[in-house]
Amino acid sequence: MMDGAAAYGAGLGDSGVQTPSRRSLRLMGALLAMVAALYVAVPGGNALVEPLLREQLGLDGEDALGLRVVLLSAAVLALAVVTRAVAAWGHHAILTGSLALFCAGAVFLAGHVQLWSYLAGRLLVTVALIALTVTGLSMVPALHMPGRIRATTAGWMIAMSGGFVVSIVVASRMTSVARWQLLMAVLAAGTGAVLLLVHRCLPDTEQHLTYAKPDRVRALCRLAVLLLAAAGLQLAPLWGWEDDRVGLLLIAAAFAALLARYRARVAARSPKRRPDVADRVWAPMAVAGAMTGFTLVVLIIAVPTLVMAQGGGRPEATFALAAFGAGGVLGAVVARRASVTLVAASSLGLPLTALGLALTHIVPNGAASAALSASATLALCGFGLMLALAPLVARFLAEIPHRQLGSSVGLLPGSILLGSTAAHAIPSASGLFGPPTAADAHELLWVGTIVVAVAALLLGRPVVALSVATAAGLQYLLVRADAGPAMAVAVALAMGALVGGVVWLRSEQTGRLNRAQESAAALQRAVVRPIPRTLGLLRLAGMYAPAGADTGVGGDFLEAVRTPFGTRILIGDVRGKGLGTVQTVTDLLGCFRSQAHETAELGELAARLDRQVARAAAGCDEELFATALLVQQADHPDLLEVVNCGHVAPIALGPGGLREIDVPSLLPLGFATLDATCEAPRPAPLRLDGDTTLLLYTDGLSEARNASGEFYPIAARLTRSAPSAPDPDDLIRRLDDDVRNWTHRLNDDITLIALSQATPTPAPCA
Structure with missing residues (x-):
């Protein structure tokens, strides 16, 4: 490929x-x-x-x-x-x-x-x-x-x-x-x-x-936000946070941010302008970038100070900081290999980072002990940070339209820059008052823990972030306050109860999720059955990918059965989404499975499916309809019969190249027009050579879009990637991989069926 x-x-x-x-x-x-x-x-x-x-x-x-x-x-x-x-x-x-x-x-x-x-x-x-x-x-x-x-x-x-x-x-x-x-x-x-x-x-x-040409006013406002906020944060330690000039700079930055936001809302409502990157994309990226820049500055300043305060030297501090990078490598490798969702990665990675920052306070005396302890906690920080950051950056880059790449990708380095500037705004990190002390390092670590916990609250699951914040607060009571044995026991019991409650809630949620997934899988197996590899004189391969992962069944449908009249194949798409569509799919497939064995003519079978959808539309939704393509192979392996009810035309791939089959298209199912003239529609003949593979698909494939809104070019992709006479299984696998690479998120169901002549089995020797 x-x-x-x-x-x-x-x-x-x-x-x-x-x-x-x-x-x-x-x-x-x-x-x-x-x-x-x-x-x-x-x-x-x-x-x-x-x-x-x-x-x-x-x-x-x-x-x-x-x-x-x-x-x-x-x-x-x-x-x-x-x-x-x-x-x-x-x-x-x-x-x-x-x-x-x-x-x-x-x-x-x-x-x-x-x-x-x-x-x-x-x-x-x-x-x-x-x-x-x-x-x-x-x-x-x-x-x-x-x-x-x-x-x-x-x-x-x-x-x-x-x-x-x-x-x-x-x-x-x-x-x-x-x-x-x-x-x-x-x-x-x-x-x-x-x-x-x-x-x-x-x-x-x-x-x-x-x-795309960016909005100049909005671009200037964003530039002003960075310049004014950075200047105010950098000058605050020198002038003092109570200085009016610092307040004016930060207020001006906030006003510029509001103006940029207003311009973005106006542009989104204008029909002449394409909307900017959605809030759900840029806001998490901005939060994660600022948190990353802040955390890096805190660690570079605080960790060497704490290690050296406990008897370590420059080599021990270097070893501890290098462990942060090593943990980051491991976290990025896990994010690369594991299919972790964005919310799950943030819910796991950021609490681990906050926990590592909180544990960094406890650096034992002695050079070796200090280096090992700090390196372990920093490796945990690096692992969690990269585990959370990699999916966020990937989602951000995947959803930027190509026309907006130049004006949008600066958000990540800009937010990191602003986060590091905010960290330097803390007096103990500014360098104005000499090297930081151990007390300054502890203060920086606690502020960093709070920043990461807030980011976890915004990007991950709130219950996890609140648990981490509570744990950090209780640890603060033990470390910084003069806690006696009674307080230590009380805090330990409270922590045990908190962790037990979180684990119980998580186990209950996991159990409900597993049961829901099992129900969805059972529903999918009952409604949409797998396509057999060989049926009659045909080799088949199919794929069913519903956009709604919660139900396991969407609006597409497919079926292939062997009947007394030959091999019959059905593929189609019901208008709409939700459980009502699932009910229509279930009824339609049930009708096909029963009537395919009883109805001799393929056109009459299409008419019966039309009446089935029309009855369903009369009972619940007058606008209900379904596109469908019915294919039949009777006695001849190289001859097919096709009835197209408003569906996309099939594609043939062979030595002569790729061509779209011109099949006469009738109205979709549900309009009750197929037998209105008391005569069932006549199937169109279609020749299937031995070196040709026929592809049937739904519009979810052709309408799959990338971040720029470009539709998936089926003909161009198949021409460049598929062999001249692909095996049905190989063709489906290639298309599945390719369309998922084209769009990082399925917005519509995709259903595929590939078929070719079955290889004749040689007769056994006498």
């Missing part, structure tokens, strides 16, 4: 995307992994090496804060410019330009350390990292079908976590400015080599893409 990204590019219709080669796809994958690693490695390394550079340059706390404000403003402006530039110039141009900027910035930093060169280098590297991240994120949905974005995003998270480990280990060895300069020189040389490789081997496959 064709590679996912290549096939997706070929199926974009009028978007004009050229199909990249496999070599280009591998290069793009490696490049995306490098970008993900750099995104966390460079800022993390700079944060750990910054004290050495401040001493070398003679910068005090206020100077460092001013430098941070300048870099943050540059990052925000770069975010606004790059999101527009990607839409205007395409990924290739921004990618090469960003690599060139990063290389130039690393050259500045590798040279003689002076204030101007350091500031210029940091500015260039910051802008380049933002541009690389935005470009890399927008390339993921542009190169991969929505169904494969989850695996790609998990790979991105694995690279990010691995990059964090590398940055922590390398930064721990930066004991002098000279070593740091050498590292920057190596990064400059490596980036230059990658730039040459990209320029020579990576084609510009997106130069003809068209993007």
Whole structure:
């Protein structure tokens, strides 16, 4: 089968995307992994090496804060410019330009350390990292079908976590400015080599893409939100939270956010504009991004302080922080391999992160003990954070329309940037008042626990988040208060009762869910029976995928039976959704199963099905109808008879290529017109050669959409991916995988039947 990204590019219709080669796809994958690693490695390394550079340059706390404000403003402006530039110039141009900027910035930093060169280098590297991240994120949905974005995003998270480990280990060895300069020189040389490789081997496959023009007022409001909020949060420790200027900056940011929200609502109601990314998509992503940025800053500042306060040194602190990245790698691997829903991942991952933050307070004395304890809790934090973050990012990227990629993907780095800025707004994390103490580290960890618990409450199941918050609060009473044995026993009993209640509620919910799933499976087996592999002179394969997973039965129906009149096949779709539709499907299939054995003429069988639906419509819903396609094979293996009642035409695949069968279409079932002239409709003959496979399907396949609203192009996909004479089982399997990759969420039932002539069984030797 064709590679996912290549096939997706070929199926974009009028978007004009050229199909990249496999070599280009591998290069793009490696490049995306490098970008993900750099995104966390460079800022993390700079944060750990910054004290050495401040001493070398003679910068005090206020100077460092001013430098941070300048870099943050540059990052925000770069975010606004790059999101527009990607839409205007395409990924290739921004990618090469960003690599060139990063290389130039690393050259500045590798040279003689002076204030101007350091500031210029940091500015260039910051802008380049933002541009690389935005470009890399927008390339993921542009190169991969929505169904494969989850695996790609998990790979991105694995690279990010691995990059964090590398940055922590390398930064721990930066004991002098000279070593740091050498590292920057190596990064400059490596980036230059990658730039040459990209320029020579990576084609510009997106130069003809068209993007939606964003609302300028809304874009300016969003830029103002980031700039004003970041400035207010960064200057709050210097000016004081009670300063009127800080309040004015934050109020102005809130006003800009409200104005942007108002413009988004107006645009959504306008028929001339396509709606922006839905609230259910961007809001969770913004919360998760801000929480991630906040948590990373808290851990980088608090953990080394606590480990060193308990007798550990720089190696022990490095080991503990590296464990966070290792746990993140494991969490991303689990998210890649396991089919965990978004709510389940948030309900499990974020409480684990909050629990790890709460347990990090308990660091025992001794270098080895402190390192092992902190590394265990931080590995738990990293595992939970990446387990929750990977499905969120995947859903966000999968649901962004391609026309809005340039203006939407900046939400993730922007929210992470805002979260890290909020963490630096805490006085003990600002660096204005000297290195943090152990008490400051404990305060930061508790604030981080609260932030993660709030995110869990918003993104996961509230009962789990409330349990974690209660556990953290009770632990706070034990750790920070002077609790005697009586209080300890009371807290232990309360925790036991709380955990027992949560476990009991969870077990009851799991039991109800299992019973509901068993009932749905039994209902599906009773109503929609599996298609046999061989029936009469035909080889068959079928697939039934209802959009509503709660019932297991939707509005589509299919059946294949062997009767005295030959093999008869039925496929169709009832208008509507819900239990009423399920009842109609049940009645219709029951009528077909009984009448198919009693009615000699296929046209008369269609008329009886028409009367069955008409009676149901008269009793409950006058607008009820069903499309249906009836196929019959009697005595000749290469001759079929077809009656089409308003259904989509079948498709034949053979050595001559793909062709849509032109079958006369009657009105759908339910209009009581098939026998209105006292004459049953006549079936249309259809020839089925031995090297031809016939595909019957419902409109759920042809109307499956991706995030850009593009319909699934059946003919183009089958022409490129299916062999000339596919086996029915192989054809159904390919289509099932392909349509699920095209759309990450089924909005309508999909039913497929593939049939071909059965291979004759040789007669046994006498």
